[in-house]
Amino acid sequence: MKEQDKAILVEIVEPGKREISLDSFEEFRTLIQTLDLEIVAETTQIIKQPNYAFFIGKGKLNEIKQIVKLLEPKYVFINTTLTYLQLKNISTEIGVPCIDRAHLILMIFSMRAKTREGKLQIELSELKMRLPDIVHNEKFLDQQVGSELGLKGPGEKKIEVRRRFVERRIKVLEKKLLVIGKQRELRRKRRRKNNIPIIAIVGYTNSGKSMLLNRITLSKAYVENMLFSTLDTLVRKGSLNDDTEALFVDTIGFIRDFPHPLIYAFHSTLEEVLDAWIILHVVDVSVPDFREKIDSVGETLLELKASHIPRILIFNKTDKISDEKLLQYKNLFKEAVFISALNGEGINDLKDRIRKELSLLFIRHTILVPYTEQNILAMAYKETRVLERRDGEDGVYLTIEGFKGNMEKFKQFFVFP
Numbered sequence: 435m436k437e438q439d440k441a442i443l444v445e446i447v448e449p450g451k452r453e454i455s456l457d458s459f460e461e462f463r464t465l466i467q468t469l470d471l472e473i474v475a476e477t478t479q480i481i482k483q484p485n486y487a488f489f490i491g492k493g494k495l496n497e498i499k500q501i502v503k504l505l506e507p508k509y510v511f512i513n514t515t516l517t518y519l520q521l522k523n524i525s526t527e528i529g530v531p532c533i534d535r536a537h538l539i540l541m542i543f544s545m546r547a548k549t550r551e552g553k554l555q556i557e558l559s560e561l562k563m564r565l566p567d568i569v570h571n572e573k574f575l576d577q578q579v580g581s582e583l584g585l586k587g588p589g590e591k592k593i594e595v596r597r598r599f600v601e602r603r604i605k606v607l608e609k610k611l612l613v614i615g616k617q618r619e620l621r622r623k624r625r626r627k628n629n630i631p632i633i634a635i636v637g638y639t640n641s642g643k644s645m646l647l648n649r650i651t652l653s654k655a656y657v658e659n660m661l662f663s664t665l666d667t668l669v670r671k672g673s674l675n676d677d678t679e680a681l682f683v684d685t686i687g688f689i690r691d692f693p694h695p696l697i698y699a700f701h702s703t704l705e706e707v708l709d710a711w712i713i714l715h716v717v718d719v720s721v722p723d724f725r726e727k728i729d730s731v732g733e734t735l736l737e738l739k740a741s742h743i744p745r746i747l748i749f750n751k752t753d754k755i756s757d758e759k760l761l762q763y764k765n766l767f768k769e770a771v772f773i774s775a776l777n778g779e780g781i782n783d784l785k786d787r788i789r790k791e792l793s794l795l796f797i798r799h800t801i802l803v804p805y806t807e808q809n810i811l812a813m814a815y816k817e818t819r820v821l822e823r824r825d826g827e828d829g830v831y832l833t834i835e836g837f838k839g840n841m842e843k844f845k846q847f848f849v850f851p
C-alpha cells in the first residue's frame with residue numbers, strides 16, 4: 435500500500451469559544467482526510483489579536499517549525515482564513531506550504547474538477563483569493579518597508595505588474611466562463627419554458643443529495659462518503675406519481691463559511707438553483723451539529739438570492755438514528771419530511787409533499803389572445819398547459835395552467851386579472 439503523505443493541523447480558537455469550534459474542527463479534519471493525507475500532529479492556539487505578518491504568535495510559529503522538522507509533513511493546515519501574505523510568510527518560515535481553510539476547500543474542489551468549466555472556475559477562485567492581498571497587504575508592507583529603508587518605487591512597480599497580470603488573467607477567465615455559461619443559460623432557458631416543474635436538491639456537503647436524486651429519478655449519480663463529491667449540477671427527470679413529472683437538479687454541496695471567491699467563481703453552476711420552483715433542503719440528521727448546518731445552508735441560499743423559493747426541509751439518514759431520537763425530532767421539526775435515501779423510507783411521503791407544494795404554484799387563467807398575436811398563442815401552447823380553447827370574434831380564449839413564474843408574461847391578456 436502506498437504510504438500516505440502527512441499533514442499537521444493548527445487549530446485556532448477564539449478565547450472562550452472552544453466548545454463551539456469542536457464540530458467545525460472535526461469537519462476540518464475530515465476535509466484534510468478527503469485529500470488522502472494522514473494527520474500526524476495537532477496543535478492549538480488561542481488567539482486574541484492576530485499578528486499582521488504571520489497571524490499566529492512567534493512562539494507557536496517556532497513550535498510548528500520544530501514539529502515540521504521532526505515529522506516532515508507535506509502540508510501544515512490552519513483552520514481559519516489567512517491573508518495570502520500570512521500564508522506565504524508562514525510557509526517560508528516553516529519550510530512547507532501552509533494552507534488555510536479556504537485554500538483547503540479549493541484544493542478539494544480542484545481535485546474533483548473534471549470539466550473544463552470546473553477547472554477554469556477553480557483558477558478564477560484562486561486568483562480572486564489572491565488579488566486583495568496583492569492590492570492591499572503587499573502594497574502596504576512594501577511601502578512601509580520601502581520607506582523605512584528610504585526606498586520607494588521598484589517594489590511598488592513590481593506589485594503593480596503582478597496586480598495587473600492577475601487582473602488580466604481574471605478578465606480572460608471570466609470571459610471564457612461567460613462563453614461556457616451562455617450554453618448553460620440556453621439549456622436553462624429551454625428548461626424554464628417546458629412547464630415541467632424544476633426541483634433543486636440543495637444541502638450541506640455529504641448530506642445525501644445525490645443519493646436522493648438517484649432514489650427519486652432512478653439514475654446513477656455519483657454517491658460517495660466524502661465531501662464535495664458533486665461539483666457540477668446534474669439534471670434528471672423523475673416522476674412524482676403516474677402523471678406528474680419533474681426535473682430534479684443535484685447541486686454542489688454547501689459548507690459553513692463557504693469561501694466567497696468560490697461562490698463567485700461557481701456562480702453560474704450555483705445559479706441553477708434560482709430556476710427551481712421548489713428547493714429540497716437535505717439535512718443529514720445523524721450528525722450532532724445538523725442545526726448549525728441547516729443555518730449555514732440558509733445563509734448561503736440567502737447569498738445566492740434564492741431564499742424566496744419555497745423550501746422543503748428533508749431530514750435524511752433516519753436509518754442511522756434511534757427511534758427515540760427520530761420521534762423527538764419529528765416533534766421538534768413538524769414541517770420537515772423524514773426519509774432515508776438509502777432504504778427508501780419516507781420517499782412516498784416526500785413525493786406527496788412535493789406534489790402538494792407544486793399544486794400551490796400552479797395557477798390557472800383565461801386569456802384572450804387577439805388574432806394578430808399569433809406568437810403569443812404559440813407561446814401559450816408551448817409553455818403552459820392549455821385546458822380549454824374557444825375561438826371568439828375578438829380573438830382566441832384560452833384557459834391555461836402553468837407555473838406562477840411563467841404566467842407573468844401573459845398578464846396583459848388575462849380576462850380576469
Ligand SMILES: Nc1nc2c(ncn2[C@@H]2O[C@H](COP(=O)(O)OP(=O)(O)OP(=O)(O)O)[C@@H](O)[C@H]2O)c(=O)[nH]1
Pocket residue numbers: 637638639640641642643644645646656657658659660661662663664665685686687688750751752753754773774775776777
Ligand atoms: N445510512 C445512510 N447513508 C446515506 C443516506 N443517504 C446518503 N447516505 C450516504 O452518505 C454519503 C453521502 O451521500 P451523497 O449522496 O454522495 O451526498 P451528497 O450530499 O451528494 O454529497 P456531496 O456531493 O459530496 O456534497 C454516502 O456515503 C451515502 O451512501 C441515508 O439515507 N442513510
Ligand SMILES: [Mg+2]
Pocket residue numbers: 643644645656657663664684685
Ligand atoms: Mg453529491
